[in-house]
Amino acid sequence: MSKHLISLAAALALASPTFAQDEPQGAPSPNEIVEAASADEWITIPAEDLLVMTLAPDAQGNKRKVVIQLMSEPISQGWVENIRTLARAKWYDDISVNRVQDNYVVQWGDPNYDNPEADGEEKTLPEGLRVMGEDEYTSSLAEWQAENARRDLERQDEGVLLAPSKPEPYPDWHSRDAYASWVDFYSGWPVATSGFSWDQVWWPLHCYGMVGVGRKYSPDTGSGAELYTVIGQAPRHLDRNIALVGRIVSGMEHLSSLPRGTGALGFYTEDEFDKRTPILTVRVASDLPEADQPNFQYLDTESESFARYAEARANRRDPFFIVPAGGADVCNIPVPTRTAASG
Amino acid sequence: MSKHLISLAAALALASPTFAQDEPQGAPSPNEIVEAASADEWITIPAEDLLVMTLAPDAQGNKRKVVIQLMSEPISQGWVENIRTLARAKWYDDISVNRVQDNYVVQWGDPNYDNPEADGEEKTLPEGLRVMGEDEYTSSLAEWQAENARRDLERQDEGVLLAPSKPEPYPDWHSRDAYASWVDFYSGWPVATSGFSWDQVWWPLHCYGMVGVGRKYSPDTGSGAELYTVIGQAPRHLDRNIALVGRIVSGMEHLSSLPRGTGALGFYTEDEFDKRTPILTVRVASDLPEADQPNFQYLDTESESFARYAEARANRRDPFFIVPAGGADVCNIPVPTRTAASG
Numbered sequence: 022m023s024k025h026l027i028s029l030a031a032a033l034a035l036a037s038p039t040f041a042q043d044e045p046q047g048a049p050s051p052n053e054i055v056e057a058a059s060a061d062e063w064i065t066i067p068a069e070d071l072l073v074m075t076l077a078p079d080a081q082g083n084k085r086k087v088v089i090q091l092m093s094e095p096i097s098q099g100w101v102e103n104i105r106t107l108a109r110a111k112w113y114d115d116i117s118v119n120r121v122q123d124n125y126v127v128q129w130g131d132p133n134y135d136n137p138e139a140d141g142e143e144k145t146l147p148e149g150l151r152v153m154g155e156d157e158y159t160s161s162l163a164e165w166q167a168e169n170a171r172r173d174l175e176r177q178d179e180g181v182l183l184a185p186s187k188p189e190p191y192p193d194w195h196s197r198d199a200y201a202s203w204v205d206f207y208s209g210w211p212v213a214t215s216g217f218s219w220d221q222v223w224w225p226l227h228c229y230g231m232v233g234v235g236r237k238y239s240p241d242t243g244s245g246a247e248l249y250t251v252i253g254q255a256p257r258h259l260d261r262n263i264a265l266v267g268r269i270v271s272g273m274e275h276l277s278s279l280p281r282g283t284g285a286l287g288f289y290t291e292d293e294f295d296k297r298t299p300i301l302t303v304r305v306a307s308d309l310p311e312a313d314q315p316n317f318q319y320l321d322t323e324s325e326s327f328a329r330y331a332e333a334r335a336n337r338r339d340p341f342f343i344v345p346a347g348g349a350d351v352c353n354i355p356v357p358t359r360t361a362a363s364g
Numbered sequence: 365m366s367k368h369l370i371s372l373a374a375a376l377a378l379a380s381p382t383f384a385q386d387e388p389q390g391a392p393s394p395n396e397i398v399e400a401a402s403a404d405e406w407i408t409i410p411a412e413d414l415l416v417m418t419l420a421p422d423a424q425g426n427k428r429k430v431v432i433q434l435m436s437e438p439i440s441q442g443w444v445e446n447i448r449t450l451a452r453a454k455w456y457d458d459i460s461v462n463r464v465q466d467n468y469v470v471q472w473g474d475p476n477y478d479n480p481e482a483d484g485e486e487k488t489l490p491e492g493l494r495v496m497g498e499d500e501y502t503s504s505l506a507e508w509q510a511e512n513a514r515r516d517l518e519r520q521d522e523g524v525l526l527a528p529s530k531p532e533p534y535p536d537w538h539s540r541d542a543y544a545s546w547v548d549f550y551s552g553w554p555v556a557t558s559g560f561s562w563d564q565v566w567w568p569l570h571c572y573g574m575v576g577v578g579r580k581y582s583p584d585t586g587s588g589a590e591l592y593t594v595i596g597q598a599p600r601h602l603d604r605n606i607a608l609v610g611r612i613v614s615g616m617e618h619l620s621s622l623p624r625g626t627g628a629l630g631f632y633t634e635d636e637f638d639k640r641t642p643i644l645t646v647r648v649a650s651d652l653p654e655a656d657q658p659n660f661q662y663l664d665t666e667s668e669s670f671a672r673y674a675e676a677r678a679n680r681r682d683p684f685f686i687v688p689a690g691g692a693d694v695c696n697i698p699v700p701t702r703t704a705a706s707g
Contacts, residue, residue: 080423123617124572124698155686194542199678199691229467229597239686254572254598254695258680261687274466274624281617335542337601343498343582344604348542350693352597355467 048338051330055357058326063318064209065361066090071306071315072108072267076118076275077299085298087272088306088315089232090358092265093208095164096225099153100234100264103245105305110147112246113303118279122287124253127276128235129300134247135237146246153242158261159222162214165207172208194335194348200257204351206322210268211351213260225265228255228352230273234264252277255352270317270358316361330357391681394673398700401669406661407552408704409433414649414658415451415610419461419618420642428641430615431649431658432575433701435608436551438507439568442496443577443607446588448648453490455589456646461622465630467596470619471578472643477590478580489589496585501604502565505557508550515551537678537691543600547694549665553611554694556603568608571598571695573616577607595620598695613660613701659704673700 076085091101120128133139198204201213211226235247284290306314320327334354336345419428434444463471476482541547544556554569578590627633632640649657663670677697679688
């Protein structure tokens with residue numbers, strides 16, 4: 022067990038796990054802190070907020086399943102609702118991954134989306150999709166605080182002892198961000214704001230593994246039919262320019278390791294259409310038979326353990342490290358998730 | 365040509381390139397600024413600073429070549445010299461990629477490196493490798509300024525008209541970094557410092573595609589035989605904890621798209637050793653026949669065009685964008701490189 026923990030502890034270092042037996046003493050690693058978190062600090066993701074995307078098996082016949090957690094209220098809910106509608110209409114079935122751009126994004130949807138050469142062949146969207154405005158790329162602080170208060174009450178009613186608010190003073194990485202005046206976590210999501218007055222807005226961040234909505238030029242905001250995930254350095258310049266609707270909680274490697282497209286923007290060119298990965302089905306987990314429903318949890322970003330985890334990410338003192346950084350990029354503090362089975 | 369430029373302009377956006385003909389007007393994109401840079405602003409990388417790594421062909425029999433630019437003086441030169449020694453001793457021939465950890469690193473070297481189960485089977489290193497101290501993870505500002513002055517004189521002697529110094533005031537993303545008090549570019553490399561007095565040190569940064577030296581626990585600093593490259597969010601917590609020796613300038617997709625290892629730290633487990641990618645040869649480009657030598661250039665990070673490119677990365681005003689970010693992470697301003705053929 023302890024050797025297992027040490028491997029986990031080393032999992033963000035470059036040392037060999039087989040080196041564990043010679044492991045020097047050190048402070049707990051971020052992963053050891055997460056492993057030690059109490060059951061109360063883990064929040065179960067509602068099945069209604071999980072999408073199960075089944076890709077065609079790989080060349081060796083191995084199954085490929087990707088699980089996506091949809092964004093929480095009040096963020097991007099118009100697109101999130103559209104995505105549930107599209108999944109329930111089975112619109113995503115038999116589409117494909119059409120674009121893989123190195124150090125940027127993997128994008129899936131209708132291969133004929135926005136393609137003049139395939140005029141008229143574009144897949145028809147179901148009825149009742151909402152059309153969102155660009156102002157919905159952000160939310161007001163007031164909305165978020167109200168939603169936060171509602172969640173806290175709900176959890177108190179469930180008998181969960183709420184963790185003390187984050188240690189004061191806030192570590193200064195919150196304000197040492199090149200893209201925003203303040204970065205933080207809200208209900209398990211990385212977010213940013215341009216300030217703190219009530220008229221200020223907050224928005225979610227394009228970190229690795231986040232899922233967004235492809236769109237055409239402004240004022241188009243996309244429907245949710247065309248989706249992408251980040252597979253490289255956080256393209257934070259897309260924040261507030263495009264809707265984020267969730268993140269990949271399982272199976273990311275099935276997308277990040279796909280062959281890169283050689284066309285502009287990493288789209289597969291006509292002579293490499295065979296590299297497009299077929300998407301067999303996309304289902305809302307709550308629509309699956311009980312036995313097939315994935316069960317994921319994320320570490321409460323308001324919890325004591327998350328605060329300690331974030332501090333340890335910013336100041337690595339576990340054995341491999343000789344100089345703690347003194348800070349961390351918000352996208353380098355991935356919110357821990359686990360299957361309810363584990364831990 | 366203009367359509368080609370527009371595709372390039374869109375290359376960091378999520379719009380479809382086939383949409384170019386309806387392209388709304390906008391400011392030049394970062395890539396358009398790079399395309400317009402003058403010949404004088406491109407610096408040719410000496411063949412002595414390029415490593416050509418040939419991987420075994422892929423499953424379809426396609427050739428896979430990776431080109432690495434070695435770090436410039438005075439950074440990490442002990443390790444860089446070791447790497448030239450190892451390449452010239454053909455030590456890297458017939459090693460393999462043994463580790464692929466999603467959103468972290470791809471690592472290659474001796475499959476028996478630091479592996480107790482393979483006691484005695486570790487590949488013998490050549491004579492004459494230097495052993496570096498941990499103080500060599502950083503360099504003094506004085507050294508760098510001296511080296512900079514030497515380079516400027518050299519370029520003036522070559523008749524290159526040096527670009528005016530960067531526009532004042534410096535854009536504030538330089539000081540809005542979670543890991544350091546100042547981030548910048550030095551001779552084409554992303555770097556940081558903890559301050560500006562003469563006793564302060566500078567160090568290179570773990571951005572996407574940078575190449576570093578695997579090591580064991582401190583005080584080991586690695587020889588250069590075990591190498592890795594970053595394939596995800598910049599793991600800046602490794603800065604000053606491990607030596608960086610270069611970056612991949614071509615063929616990154618051959619490493620970033622490899623299947624992820626399922627073992628601890630992304631190492632391939634015994635039952636997936638067949639996923640290890642064989643490395644056939646690694647050569648210093650200057651040792652290759654003239655005709656086989658790659659010819660790469662990078663955009664002078666002291667040039668006017670680079671300053672405009674960085675500003676445009678921080679404030680996207682090209683057609684796809686509706687809100688300029690107002691800043692950019694230093695690792696989201698990749699230094700443009702090109703083959704001398706292009707442009």
